[in-house]
Amino acid sequence: MLWAIRAVLALGLLMASHSARKGRRVLVELERGISQRERFFSISSSRSANMSLSPWTYRDTFDLSRVPNRIFHAHCLTSGCLTVQNGEEDMSLEAKPIYYQFPVLRKVQKRQNGVNSGGRKRGRTFVFRLGIETVAVGCTCVKPSMVLQ
Template identity: 40%
Template sequence: GAPGAADRRFRPPTHLRSVSPWAYRISYDPTRYPKYLPEAYCLCRGCLTGPFGEEDLRFRSTPVLMPTVVLRRTAACAGGRYLYAEDYVAVAVGCTCVPEQAKDAESLNSSLDKQGAKLLLEANDQPTTP
């Protein structure tokens, strides 16, 4: 086989090798499509940046949020079927490490409200004109 192939086979996944490791849980909402949505959560308060990989509380593990479109069931019903409307949610997709004193980094990330997420997603959906 290729050199290093055996090493890669036993290597833990990125989300566990990170200095800000995370795991996944499944969010369930019966009024949302999809009903089940994986979301990341940080495993440490600090970051594993010490010389031997120990936790350093001068840094903070913080979720990385991604704007995501879901369908939300409305109260309306047409022809015996529920009607759904687009909704924009911020889903945690991983964790990153920030200095503890950098309070702005989290506030910028968490300020990604529905309107901001909608604008970001709509901007990416626009066709480019030559």
């Protein structure tokens, strides 16, 4: 799935840059609605977070200069892991976030000097740059790392 998203983003950026070189304007519309699949994913994700031995919650980040604008980051609720028997926190194991990298588009102002053909100052123009965002998607139990002295 991730490779498909990357391919679509790369193809769209390639087409946009090719059209821009020829002096054409490019309009990119992004659908803001939530599909049924995304709703199912968010519901099943929250169930997994509550059933895990290292439970987590999601924190929302919002950035107007990023596509997607809203990204949810997992935050571990315990420093240890819960036991299966009674659900108490076991400090012999550590709850650690699981990180995942995925592509985002960043809106960046394009530098323009001078005036346009009508003698007026040029308006601000923006370009989208492909970037990578590292996001915590959940938490897992790990053995604590020990440093021998």
